[in-house]
Amino acid sequence: MNKEKSFIHLPPFGLGFVSLGIQIVFIRLLLEIFQGNELSVGLVLSVWLIGSALGAAVFQPLLKKLDLSSALPVILFPILLTDYFLIKITPHLFGLLPGAQLNLESMVWVSLGTIIPAALLMGALFPCLVELQSASKISKSKNITEIYQWESMGAFAAGLLLNFILFSVLNSFQIVILCLMVFYLFLPGNLIGQFTILKKVNRLRIIYLFFCIILLLSGPVLVNYFHAHIYKPYLILSEKDTPYGNLKVTRLEKQLVLFSQGKVLYSTPDPFSAESRTLLPLLLHPAPRHILILGGNLVGYLPYLEHIPSVTQIVYVEIDPTLVEFQRKLIDSTEFRTGLKLEFVVSDIRKFLTLGTEKYDLICLNQPEASTLNLNRLYSQTFVRLVKQRLKTGGIYFFTIRSSENYLNADLAQYINILKNTVESVFTSVFIVPGDENHFLASDTNYFTDILSRYSEKLKTYHLRPTYFVPAYLNFRLSGERVRSFAEQLSRQPVTGLNTDFNLKAYLYHFRVWNRVYGLRTKHVFNFLNKYKFWLIIGSLLLLFITKIVLWRRSTMRLLMRLSIIGGISVALEIIFMLEYQVLFGTLYSRIAIIFSLYMIGLASGTAIINKLNLKKVKDSYFRIVTIGLIFCAILFIPLIIFEWQIISNSVLYQTMQWIILPLIIFLIGLFTGNYFSLITAAFYAGNKISAAGLTYGADLAGAVIFSFLSSLVLIPIFGVTGSLFFVIVLLIFVML
Template sequence: MRALSRAGPAVLSAALILIGFTAVTVQIVLMRELMVVFYGNELTVGLMLASWLLWTAAGSGLVGKLKVWPSRPERLLAVLQASVAAAFPLSLLAARAGRQLFHPVPGEVLAPGQMLLITNGVLAPFCVLSGWLFAAGSKAQAHAARTPTGWATGQVYVLEAIGWGAGGLAAGLVLIRALTSFQIAWIVSGLNLLAAAWLALFGWPRRAAIAVLALLLWPAFDAAGQLDRLSRGWLWRGFQLLEVRNSVYGNLAVVQTEGSRTLYESGVAVGTAPDPAAAEEAVHYALLQHPCPQRLLLIGGGWNGSLREALRHPTLRQVDYVELDPTILALAARWFAEQWRAASSDARVQVHAIDGRLYLKKAPGPFDVIIVNLPQPETALLNRFYTLEFFREAARKLSSNGIIALRLPAAENYLSPELAQLLCSVYSTLKQVFAGVAVLPGDTVHFFAAKDPESLVRDSPALAARLEQRGVQTLYVRDYYFRFRLMPARLQALESRLNAEQARLNSDFSPASYYYGLTRWGAQFNLRYRDLLERAAGTGFAYAAAMIFAVSAALGWLAWRRGAAAVAGVATGAMGLTLMAVQVMLLVGFQVLYGYVYHQLSLVIAAFMAGMALGSRYALGRTESSDPQRLAVLQIAALVAALLIYGCFQALKGVSGSASLWAVSYLVFPGLAFGAGWMGGSQFPVASRLYFARHRMGGPGAIYAFDLAGACVGALVTSAYLLPVFGFFKTACLLALLNLPPALAALRLAVRR
């Protein structure tokens, strides 16, 4: 204990906080990098989170049992922090190089199996070390403070939660905006090396080591920027990479090839210019549906020519263009000047860098035409623009003969079953809100909806006459194209298929179209992936509920038979799964009810981590004798938590007005997140003390491994299976069933004590 006695408990506490800070920063950076590699959606995010949590659990629960330097735990802590410092930049290099193992064509999406292989290869080394750090930190804390393992583990949990909260805010709001990924790695690795030197050395060797590190790390900052540019080129072989920027919403890259430029967001192409055919299709069909459009709302995709095309209609008096990410607009001004500058400076145009649903909620109507110019609903974020609630909000903001238009990718002559279900889900949802719905067949299917069915134009001569009357000069949207796409046989075939198909309505809290988008995404790799998703969805709610309850009941009964340690382990796993699911519900629910506003989402996450840290600290101050009763109370809280949150969502659905929206975003959601974090944070020290009171075989990271294993399952199934298949309410019911047996086991334990 020579080093710790000279360094003092403050140094050890700072090192333990740094563990949490490092873990969350590395997670944010590596997952953003892998999203670029995979062109990902929620399913790929779930795979990445599950892999992260699984390997961290392995490091904490299995590797953490190793007896390395048992009498000098601070030395092991120092070595592991130095190892983490090396693992971060190496994992970053592996993330960017991993895609090349499969020699994909630029723009080709990797199959789920390939994604899983790269994800585990990139994340496993760092995560095992990170989990081992928790176990080593618990040993060092117990050794330094001379406290039992159960208490020390709870104290480390508090300090790590503080680091997670601080790191999440620093990385999410500051670092990724201002620095490249390798520069962030330079800072984080440098801090860990300094911490390792401080823990392992003392006296003049410590001062010398820190001085040498400072001298070496300073010039390496510029080298980190160069390494970032070099490795970034590996992802874009075959393209000329013009610029890369990080925004809070994703990684943006502008590339050039064969005379055109394309903007990619997190690896997905969001627009190309020049592309006059796509720009004309995006707006002209919709504007020609209205006899005299004067006010237009264009949501997304106007920077690469669509906005310029819309302004060709002389009747327009005002165009409101909404783009979520202001960094996209900055890149458009630099690299897509021909398509963007003149259009954006037109006196009729008002540009709003804001979430589209949030703007629609706040904007004064009415609009004559609303165009949703966004990709298909393959993610929960995009699904919000194809739901019953969004269409109702749009209907309230449309004029009496107003039109809403949207489009989805399709095929000229054949609709696969999963594509037909996606189209039918959106089509059926539109018909629930609007009296008239028309479709335009083609390789992109356009939907037009109006409150008055007579407002819709379904014959090509009328559309051609309006185009000629307005004097709009086009290359592709022409009279002959109208005749081809509006052939009666084609219209009848598509409408018959859509009316015959069975598909669920799409709503905010039962996102059916998001599920159909996932099945279509799976089918592009292999029909087995699609079949796997469909079989999972086809089990039905009753079967899923019975299976979840049976497994949980069996584990709860076995735990009760084996005693307090087993009950604590099962309860911690159930709490870990529940907290992960509740976090997903809160974040998706916030976007549904309020909109995607990054700094406010960060506030929700920060409130959750604050609740976890303060709840853990509160539980550490309670007497050990009341732990069985407290575990029972907290497990009952986990049983009802998701149902209470869903009830709050339903109560908040009708909220409108600036003051109410402010209260929802800054008070209600952070408050819910804080309460959920407090619940989970309060349980961990209680479960830790119960687990280690009589159980000595698992190592100090064992109870943390239970927590992470449960969170791993929650990350994998919540956003990719439970929410899109069953919706929010049934997911909350399944979580309640999951927590019932552990709650009963904890109650029996409390009564027996």
């Protein structure tokens, strides 16, 4: 009997493994297409949950009615492979060159088209497993919670392996194949012998495993061949999935172009960018000695830095060691003059500024704009304060954003204004050089009153002869008419407040700028939501209150509604957790697997605890206790927001938060969610012996669908992280009452 039981646990474990493994791989692939936009994680998650809910509540009962349940394991293999390659060719299907950005509408359609088929099958397999084991003497509610528990444990195992081993040694295609192998291996012959529904697929399963081995071994060759055809006119020289994103080194004619998460980092050689991002701050400072360069194409900057005799140290910071190694190889053949010290630091930029003490004369930020939460944290007030702490007296801070040569539309002007307000809140002297790129110069010493004459004079002093950023060009950029026009256009679109890590204003204004370019309908929707946001919240709460009254006498429907809300809130908290983690530490891409696995082991532990208690009757007080636990988890986020500066300023607290407190919070969210699911399932099936096996699972997923979608595309973009968190707390109190 024990042996039989152990085999019974293998299929849900395998399902959990393949489900989370595929989910994380697809999220990472779509993050590359969506250029690292973290809110797309919530979008992809909501689409995955839509498919899972439909699979559990609709697709599986339909297959059962048609006597086709045995087809599920059969079609899983071709469907997942098709989905993988469909994601890969998405930019090609949209006619996009590498580095081009999708608008929000396209992101939604891409997610639906690529994720739904796989998620539909995963969702249908859960109630299928429940039906397979329905012959046992275990009650249906306990059977469901046990499968839920073992599925969560399989997901936990997948998360651990992905985070610590697989992402380091295999590419995404090989990981998909490996997940499929685990799934088919965990349908052993003993189990097939017990359940006649699986006898039909035994031979095909063995064939699939054989093909999996072939594809696993040939994965790199197949992926390289595939990329060679879909990335034309770029020639891909190398590609690597690093812990920080997908990195591609490509060649276009005589230029090397680097892409990270689908976004162009820089190209080389590129003398115009090198001159415009180096010479201004370098020549305006009286005598720079120590220079901090935060990312970018260092090899392009060195020819100009070498001409400045006062420079003795250059520190280059980049989080991805692969990019650092790339720069080292480019610089190897360069001869430096005696006394010039070049230091490479592999670190998150904010972590480096937080934990270090050395001060610099110039700090140059060479990163893409605030198009993601990870990048927004490099343009927040907290970041600017960190920069100021690391500047010497009279030091200069410099960064560049894309703009428009002559005309600023409303969204672009507001985006520039929010960045300007943020920098001005920290530095006493801020100047913007207008043009198709806006160069921000900030200092507590006013170097910016006579830029052109100082620039021209220093060029002669240091015998520098730029090719593009010559005095005549700078004179054109700084003409009185141009500077006045730029200032007037900004003044016509004033914005209040500053860009912070958690209100995400720079990110949201940047989002509006590019959605204005790619899709005006989306912009109008967001403007409407922003205008009536508080009425929408009140209306939502009123609708839930009316629904609760209507369902007051229908206990089973009320249970399903409560489960949907709690399941949704749990996913919303998970999304908020991931965003807070990204804001504080900037390593979500490399930690997403372990975050998901901690949440899943929390779910498994929560269901196991309720099963062990073997409750005779589920009381309302049990639900309230678990809900209070979730409220406690939500409240724990608030100090992270209020005391963010104190956290990142204290190295011990910073490390404790990253490795102990936040992992504990995500585990507790999963734990209380697992508790609630088990309690609802026990109460629901106690009075509904003949109900379909996937009802509570489907209700849980339905709530998760709604909340993950709303959190990513409405709540967080409109209210920010803080406002979304308070809304979640209000909902939890509503459920508890």
